[in-house]
Amino acid sequence: MLQLYNVSKAYQRDQNALTDITLKIEKGEFVYLTGPSGAGKSTFLKLLYCAERPSRGQILVNGRNVTRFGATRIPYLRRDFGIVFQDFKLLNRRTVYENVSFPLEVTGSKRFEVSKKVYQALKQVGLQHRLKDYPLQLSGGEQQRVAVARALVVDPLILLADEPTGNLDPDVTLELMELFKDANARGTTVVMATHDRHLINRFPRRVLTLEAGRLLSDHTS
Amino acid sequence: MLGRSGYHLRRALRNMRQSPVLSLASVATVAVSLALLAFFTLAVLNVQQLTAAWGEEMAIVAYLDAPPEDKVLQAWIDEIRAYPEVVGVTFISKQDAYERFKRRLGEEADLLEGLEPEILPASLEIQLQEDQRRREVVEQVVERLRRDARFSDLDYGSDWLDKFEAFLLFLRVAGAALGSFLVFAALVIVANTIKLTLYARQDELEAMTMVGATPLFIKAPYLVEGALQGLFGGLAALVITWLSFRLMLMDMLAQLLMISGIDTIHFLPPAWQGAVVLGGGLVGLAGSLFALRKFVRIGPV
Numbered sequence: 001m002l003q004l005y006n007v008s009k010a011y012q013r014d015q016n017a018l019t020d021i022t023l024k025i026e027k028g029e030f031v032y033l034t035g036p037s038g039a040g041k042s043t044f045l046k047l048l049y050c051a052e053r054p055s056r057g058q059i060l061v062n063g064r065n066v067t068r069f070g071a072t073r074i075p076y077l078r079r080d081f082g083i084v085f086q087d088f089k090l091l092n093r094r095t096v097y098e099n100v101s102f103p104l105e106v107t108g109s110k111r112f113e114v115s116k117k118v119y120q121a122l123k124q125v126g127l128q129h130r131l132k133d134y135p136l137q138l139s140g141g142e143q144q145r146v147a148v149a150r151a152l153v154v155d156p157l158i159l160l161a162d163e164p165t166g167n168l169d170p171d172v173t174l175e176l177m178e179l180f181k182d183a184n185a186r187g188t189t190v191v192m193a194t195h196d197r198h199l200i201n202r203f204p205r206r207v208l209t210l211e212a213g214r215l216l217s218d219h220t221s
Numbered sequence: 222m223l224g225r226s227g228y229h230l231r232r233a234l235r236n237m238r239q240s241p242v243l244s245l246a247s248v249a250t251v252a253v254s255l256a257l258l259a260f261f262t263l264a265v266l267n268v269q270q271l272t273a274a275w276g277e278e279m280a281i282v283a284y285l286d287a288p289p290e291d292k293v294l295q296a297w298i299d300e301i302r303a304y305p306e307v308v309g310v311t312f313i314s315k316q317d318a319y320e321r322f323k324r325r326l327g328e329e330a331d332l333l334e335g336l337e338p339e340i341l342p343a344s345l346e347i348q349l350q351e352d353q354r355r356r357e358v359v360e361q362v363v364e365r366l367r368r369d370a371r372f373s374d375l376d377y378g379s380d381w382l383d384k385f386e387a388f389l390l391f392l393r394v395a396g397a398a399l400g401s402f403l404v405f406a407a408l409v410i411v412a413n414t415i416k417l418t419l420y421a422r423q424d425e426l427e428a429m430t431m432v433g434a435t436p437l438f439i440k441a442p443y444l445v446e447g448a449l450q451g452l453f454g455g456l457a458a459l460v461i462t463w464l465s466f467r468l469m470l471m472d473m474l475a476q477l478l479m480i481s482g483i484d485t486i487h488f489l490p491p492a493w494q495g496a497v498v499l500g501g502g503l504v505g506l507a508g509s510l511f512a513l514r515k516f517v518r519i520g521p522v
Contacts, residue, residue, distance in 0.1 A: 049431075071436060079433035091425055093239070103432035108225060154432075 001027040001158060001189045002048060007057030009043050009213075017043040018213045021057070025191065027157075030184045032200050033193040035210035041193035044210065045160050048191070049081050050074045062157060079107055082151030082188070086163035088143045090135040090150075096122065097131040100149045107154065121153040122146075125179055141172030148179050152188075159183055161192040165199065177203055225438075232442035233449055236418060243414045244450055247508075250410040251454025251501050252461060254403035259462040259489060259497050260470065261396025266493070267474055267486055268389050281347040281363055284374040288314065288343045297371065298345065306353040306362055311346045315339055345372075404504055411450060411508025415443055419512065444509045451505020455498035462497070463488065 002025040009018040018040045025031050033041050046052040047059055050069055058067050066077055090099050100121055104114045122128040125145035127138075135143050144164060151159055161180065165173040177199065184190045194200065200207055209216040237244040283301075288294060298310045313321070319338035323330045347366075349358060359377050366372040419426065429439050466488050474486045489497070 075430070075433045075435045075438075077433075078431065081433075083431055089424070089428055089431070091428055093425075102428065105228060106429060106432050106434040106438060150432075 001025055001029070001062055002191070003058075003060040004047075005058045005060075007047065007054045007059060009040075009047060009052060010055045016055075016213045018047070018054075018210075021215050023208065023215065023218060025189060027189055028184070028187055030180070030190045030205040031192070032205055032207045033191060033210065034195055034197075034200060034207055035216070036195060038212075039210040040213040041195075041210055042162055043213075045083075045162050045191065045193055048158075048160060049078055049083060079103075079154065080157045082154060082156035082159045082183075084144070084147050084151050084159070084161040084164045086166040088135070088147045090143055090146055092135050094134070095131065096127060096133050096135065096138070096146050099135065099146055100131075100153050103150060103154050117153050118149075121149040124152065124182070125149045141168050141175070144168060144172070144176060145179070148176065152179075152183055156188060158189045158191065161190070161194075163193055163195070165194065165196060173199065174202075225441075229441040229445050233445035236442060236446050237449065240418055240421070243417055244446075247411045247414040247447075247450040247505070248454045248457060251407045251451050251504055252457035254400075254407040255455055255458035255497055255501055255504075256461040256465075257403055258396065258400035259458055259493075260465070261392060261400060262493060263462065263466065263470065263489055264474060264477075265389065265392045265396060266489065268392065270487070271485070280349070280377070281359060281366070282376045283345045283347065283366060283372040284342045284376070285344060285371075286342070286374075288312075301345065301347055301366075304362060304365070306349050306358055307347055308350045309348045311348075313344045313346055315341055315343045318343065342374075404500075407454070407504050408508045408511065411447055411505050412511040414450070415447055415509045415512035418446070419443065440509075440513045443513055444506060447505040447507075447509025447512075448502045449505065451508070452498060452502040454505065455501020458501060459494055459497050 004021050004023050007018060007021045008016055010016045021044070033044060035041055043052060047054055048061065050066055054067060058065055060066070061077060062080060064077070069077060091102070094102070097118055100118045101114050104117060109117070118131070119128060122131055125148055127142060127145055127149065130138065130142065135146065138146065144167070148164075151161075159180065164180075165176055168176065173196070180190055180192065181203065204220065206218070206220050208218050289297070294312060298312065301307055301310045316338045318341040319333075322341060323333055326332060347362070349362065363375050363377055366375055426439060471486050
């Protein structure tokens with residue numbers, strides 16, 4: 001599903017955020033991306049959904065070489081991804097329903113399909129009763145569940161999560177992990193950046209460890 | 222894309238509702254700019270119409286110091302009527318000229334009391350073929366007549382036409398200069414309004430790009446918003462121009478053009494009214510395009 005060949009990324013000359021990364025992630029895998037702050041986890045994810053371009057190397061997503069994708073092809077590539085951020089990135093002027101329906105509107109889904117899928121996605125995360133509320137009326141955990149519903153509503157091939165539990169308390173973190181596991185069980189490839197060792201130990205999966213931009217280890221926890 | 226025009230329209234209207242002050246500022250600027258442009262157009266069209274009407278009545282008058290006897294006069298008339306551009310020649314005697322002048326003076330005809338009809342010269346009024354009533358043709362005929370010593374004293378209202386043509390040119394140039402400046406100002410203000418809206422919605426734009434929205438999809442509501450602001454501005458300009466026309470401009474133009482009745486002063490024709498509204502829409506659309514040019518970035522730096 002995801003292939004990286006000798007990928008490096010430098011934001012400034014002689015200062016690599018990622019150095020010579022080569023790896024494969026198969027369809028339906030659940031992979032943790034871990035390492036200390038500044039190790040290159042977020043850059044790794046950004047390269048996958050083309051928010052950044054690698055300085056060297058090639059990246060293949062679902063068989064397509066996305067390394068030189070231009071602005072016209074990137075939107076269509078991103079429709080294969082669901083992305084969850086640490087700071088949720090919800091639209092505070094829009095209701096929960098509108099936040100989750102947003103990716104479907106963008107892809108031009110029919111109205112009746114939108115309402116059906118949004119309801120299902122919110123039911124999955126247990127927030128079907130809050131669809132008329134605004135994000136700021138919800139707790140942090142609930143907001144992150146809305147963000148997950150937004151990511152999953154399009155049935156993505158790949159779910160990218162950048163420190164999704166970073167701002168959440170332990171109980172909510174476990175609830176969220178269950179949601180990611182469910183999505184993975186339905187066939188979605190999950191790549192989750194985290195530095196939470198407890199979480200990795202509690203839900204063991206393949207772990208990619210980055211340090212100072214290099215792939216330090218690739219093992220199953 | 223067109224299939225989702227309803228979505229973009231809803232989004233645009235929602236954006237405008239969320240920033241009413243900014244939207245009103247754009248609408249007002251477009252309205253004022255286009256209203257001023259419409260005032261000038263109104264004046265130019267009316268002056269143009271008037272000079273065209275005068276052009277249609279354009280006749281050449283050859284004044285005669287002493288009219289010859291009837292036979293000779295008839296020969297002169299026949300001679301001029303033989304010109305291919307001429308459709309008719311009428312002899313106006315001193316008495317006819319006096320009577321006509323008296324009629325034109327109307328209530329003030331008593332000013333002529335004590336004066337003899339002899340004070341006015343007799344003349345030949347030369348009418349041109351309808352399709353020949355153009356300034357250059359008139360001047361050609363006048364030139365030909367002037368070469369003949371019998372018709373040296375000729376008049377065809379050239380001074381008036383010169384003055385009005387100069388006035389028309391002034392109106393056109395002043396209108397175009399001021400209008401272009403104001404339209405440009407409106408365009409910049411619409412562009413800035415849209416830019417401010419975009420700054421306020423950075424999070425939304427970012428989220429849209431993350432979920433796979435194409436640049437056109439992201440830009441479309443803002444383009445619709447600009448065009449709508451422009452169209453509303455154009456409509457407001459039309460209303461302002463119409464109200465000013467009824468309350469003030471009509472009388473002002475009548476006085477300026479020295480026309481006794483205001484029936485001959487007309488409002489903008491329907492095509493021009495449409496152009497004002499559509500022009501507003503175009504100014505708004507161009508303003509948003511200008512604002513969006515470098516704003517929506519999808520890919521990596």
